[in-house]
Amino acid sequence: MSEPRVALVGASGHGLWHRRQIAPMQEAGRVRLAGLVDVRPIEAAPDAPVPEGTELFTDHREMLRAVRPDVVVICTPPQTHLPIATDALRAGADVLLEKPPVLSLDEHRALSDVVDETGRALQVGFQALGSAALAELMGAIADGRLGVVTGVAAVASWHRADSYYQRSPWAGKRTVDGHPSLDGALANPLAHAWMQCLAIAGLAPSTVELERYRCRDIEVDDTACLRITLESGLPILVAVTLCGEEKIEGEVIVYGTGGTAVLEYPTDRLRLPGDSEFREVPGRTSLLENLLAHREKGEPLIAPLARTKPFTAVLDVLHAAPQPTRLTDDLLSESGVAPERFLTIKGINAVLRQATERLALFSELAVPWAEQPLRVALNEEVTGA
Numbered sequence: 001m002s003e004p005r006v007a008l009v010g011a012s013g014h015g016l017w018h019r020r021q022i023a024p025m026q027e028a029g030r031v032r033l034a035g036l037v038d039v040r041p042i043e044a045a046p047d048a049p050v051p052e053g054t055e056l057f058t059d060h061r062e063m064l065r066a067v068r069p070d071v072v073v074i075c076t077p078p079q080t081h082l083p084i085a086t087d088a089l090r091a092g093a094d095v096l097l098e099k100p101p102v103l104s105l106d107e108h109r110a111l112s113d114v115v116d117e118t119g120r121a122l123q124v125g126f127q128a129l130g131s132a133a134l135a136e137l138m139g140a141i142a143d144g145r146l147g148v149v150t151g152v153a154a155v156a157s158w159h160r161a162d163s164y165y166q167r168s169p170w171a172g173k174r175t176v177d178g179h180p181s182l183d184g185a186l187a188n189p190l191a192h193a194w195m196q197c198l199a200i201a202g203l204a205p206s207t208v209e210l211e212r213y214r215c216r217d218i219e220v221d222d223t224a225c226l227r228i229t230l231e232s233g234l235p236i237l238v239a240v241t242l243c244g245e246e247k248i249e250g251e252v253i254v255y256g257t258g259g260t261a262v263l264e265y266p267t268d269r270l271r272l273p274g275d276s277e278f279r280e281v282p283g284r285t286s287l288l289e290n291l292l293a294h295r296e297k298g299e300p301l302i303a304p305l306a307r308t309k310p311f312t313a314v315l316d317v318l319h320a321a322p323q324p325t326r327l328t329d330d331l332l333s334e335s336g337v338a339p340e341r342f343l344t345i346k347g348i349n350a351v352l353r354q355a356t357e358r359l360a361l362f363s364e365l366a367v368p369w370a371e372q373p374l375r376v377a378l379n380e381e382v383t384g385a
């Protein structure tokens, strides 16, 4: 049997990461990169050169007709995901679709219908769900090592320069050319943090409380606090910023009556109750490998579309929320020179830590710049009631 033919739609930006993932798989005879699609000239990458025989396209429909790929990896801006994924599934391909898979529950329903109608597989690019560290943490919870879980939190303090908001047309935007789009700390770079929390805590969110802030003239949040309460009453508290002080890589914290566990999800380092320090738990199942194993041996998908429905329900809330509050300049410090200028919220890391320790919103911590949260009850379709 010849190796599966893979096509990548969106070859630059994060698409370069996918090209680097596919290159060794092609070398090993596991796949063949049959087509690359991008509306812009395809960026050269010395560590992921375009293999001989790969056909180049500017339109994914043309590629689907010409190449008839077995698997399509889609790494284009979120507002393009639904039509491209729909076309790929209807052309008979299985799909690895970058996160966020779609931008609303309406789109989620539409895409689920296409998955059902075509019988093809769709995996969503939440790659941290394939980590051995997450599996070990979930195993420890299931074995009762944390006692009864009483709360889950996520914290991350990153920095992004002005140039980050010039990287592509949807950067910092909630609409592009009149179409909904969604960038922002919660929806984009730090989405993995709360997807990990949802994976750990259960998948039936009942209410969402949200505070969003911005330090620049962008349309989305660069700093946010989100509390998702599950039907069981279990809270998930997420406190993140892209205007941070010293970097907090990204921690998912699980509180239990028998102790606390911390997973540093970007680095797969784990600290279970009783551990004196973090320990690396190497190993991630690649979502593309898992999709291939699903095709070949029926292995369960790690991140099927259905698993991202609660995540998408929360995105709906983000979308409907008013523009984030603009923090005044006196609350910020500045370093570097535009376009590599960084803004930092003074004292933000202590606020993030307190929020996650107390499972409290910024406004509940008497943070002077905090605004009242938006509170939304999710409907029965999402809660499963």
Ligand SMILES: NC(=O)c1ccc[n+]([C@@H]2O[C@H](COP(=O)([O-])OP(=O)(O)OC[C@H]3O[C@@H](n4cnc5c(N)ncnc54)[C@H](O)[C@@H]3O)[C@@H](O)[C@H]2O)c1
Residues within 6 Å of the ligand: 009, 010, 011, 012, 013, 014, 015, 037, 038, 039, 040, 058, 060, 075, 076, 077, 078, 080, 098, 099, 100, 125, 126, 127, 167, 168, 169, 170, 188
């Ligand atoms: N899983 C992760 O950790 C991770 C990390 C970064 C980005 N992402 C996701 O990857 C996706 C792409 O993000 P990005 O920052 O690379 O975006 P981007 O705007 O840089 O776009 C990626 C590429 O897609 C191309 N493109 C745009 N529209 C296209 C179309 N209709 N057909 C073909 N090509 C098209 C662009 O020219 C660009 O080369 C987003 O969904 C983003 O959230 C995921």
